Amino acid sequence: MSSSFRAPPVSLSDDHIDLFVLSQAIWRQKLCIVAVAAGFGLVAAVYAYVATPEYHVSSVLRPAAINELDALNRSDIYKLPPGAALKKVGASLESYDTRLGFFRENRKLFEEFERPGRTLEQSFEEFNADSIRLTLPDPKKADSLSAYIKLSMNYPKNVDGVAILNGLVDYAIKIERQQIANDMEVIVDNRLNEINGKLDAARASYENSKEAKIASLMEADTVRRAQLRDELKALRAQLKTRRANRVAQLDEAIGIARSLGIKKPATPSSLGEADRGGSSSVMRTEINNQQIPLYFMGVDALLAERTALVRRKSDDFTEARIAEIVKELQLLEVNRKIEVLNAREKEDLFLRDVEPLRAEEARLRNLNLDISRIKLVTIDRVALEPLEPVKPRKTLLIVLGVLLGFIVGLGGVVLRQLFLLKKEGGENFSHSVAPAMMEGDVTNALPRSPSDRG
Structure with a gap:
């Protein structure tokens, strides 16, 4: 009986795997792994060059300077601090009606989103659901030095996203200016009606006082x-x-x-x-x-x-x-x-007691405030033409494809090797292990890998 002893390279019963044997099997199948990786990389490259490019643009709005809104606030009719003006424009940019109105007025910019058999509202819904995002600063974070509104847009090729985003910002500002002008007109009319009512009441009081005085005399x-x-x-x-x-x-x-x-x-x-x-x-x-x-x-x-x-x-x-x-x-x-x-x-x-009313009436009638020249917000960053698309990222997709192919190929080789070891180990165990153990030859009793047997 031989006294020499060595550790078994593979023992399925003890759940141990010989890494050297496994690495040799992987090395023998390296061409297959490279082929799988190259195939995956080729598929990723085809997708990267065939997929429609998607671009990203953004615009940042910040509060206007105080002096920009001074004429409006000094009118004593409409109070609008810079922060409130920014919120109004932001609410308009997020408004469904504002976006739909801009969509209707600029149909040529949205031709890529229109599909046969769809209504105008359905085509707009597809654009509005995923294309434009409005971002506000997190109130829990103090890293932002001032309030801002960020408007970003992802759009496919053949769409003028820069014109859409900048046009939407200008359209929202225009809508808010018009709304302020309408509010101003209504407020002025209401105040003039109120003043006229007070003057009429003063005239009626005067007439009554006059008639009472004449009657008394x-x-x-x-x-x-x-x-x-x-x-x-x-x-x-x-x-x-x-x-x-x-x-x-x-x-x-x-x-x-x-x-x-x-x-x-x-x-x-x-x-x-x-x-x-x-x-x-x-x-x-x-x-x-x-x-x-x-x-x-x-x-x-x-x-x-x-x-x-x-x-x-x-x-x-x-x-x-x-x-x-x-x-x-x-x-x-x-x-x-x-x-x-x-x-x-x-x-x-x-x-x-009507002199203040007449002075206020004269001031309101002579109020000459050009709303179109009022700057509601400051466009800190306008949307610019992007240099390259954000999707698909060709290099990253190819690298990920090759990496995924390498992982798939490697995993296939490992699984195949384990399957073979399990299959051959089960067949040899009953024929070689038991007789050899009885004769004392421990080395020959252990199962050998396919490489050793070869």
Whole structure:
């Protein structure tokens, strides 16, 4: 029995594989592996050169400078900070309606996307689903120094992607400018209508105030006129009664004077002297603090006064107040304040608290803001014609094809070798291992690889 011993190269029962034997098998099949790799590489090269090239363009928008929107913000009508303007343009770029409108207005740019039997909307849906992407900065990351919007597009050959992307950006900005112009027009119209409403309310208030003032003046004149007429009537009645009383007093005094024989004006002392028959050449001075009775006026004077009173037709001249009342009544015939109020032509000049409204109305009507010159966003990077397509990457595809072919060829060789080892190892084990072990020849008892047997 031999005492030499070596490790078995392949033992299927112990799950060990002889790498040297396997590498020898791979080396023998190297041409096959190279052929498979070359075949895969050739297929990849054919695909790389036959597939339709796909290009990539992008455009970056950033907020406009503050001074670009200063005229719009200083109008006190429409407030639009730069960040909000960027969001408006971004929302318009992402809007389905905006993209569809641009698609409809530029049919020649999208001829490659149109297919027979499809509607315009279906052709646009194919373009809109995969072609254009809108990218916003991640709010969780602080590496971006400012807000931006990135618009990117992948497009096949024979499509003017640069014109499409730049045209879409310009179209979205144009749409937003038009929307701002429409909003401005509506806001200005609404404010003008509001101001006109306030002015109409002020005019109505003025008219009501004017009519109320005229009515108040007319009412005051009517009341004053009635009071003066009542006073005049009462005064005339009073004067008439006073005249009647005077006539009655004169009648009584005439009777007394006749009974006393007083024909001419006299005094009590002169009447006493006449009874005594004194000298007529005597001059008398009489001091008396009592009122002398009326009949001492004498019959002649009393009759003369009575006759005048009876013949009197009006007593107005005897009372100064009557002349004043007549004067006031004449002044009340025409109220100059009412005449002036009714004669006003430019009544808007007399409206109260409307100067700010008129100033605002004049400002709004003379507002000359050119929306077309307002810069909503800054195009930080316009889409430029790409130098080479992004798909397919020919070199990478060929390398990957060769690598895949090498892996497939190598894997095929390894699997074939393992299959052969398993098949031959199972057949030789029962014929060689058991008898050799009984004779003590361990080396000959182990199964050999096909290379060793050869």
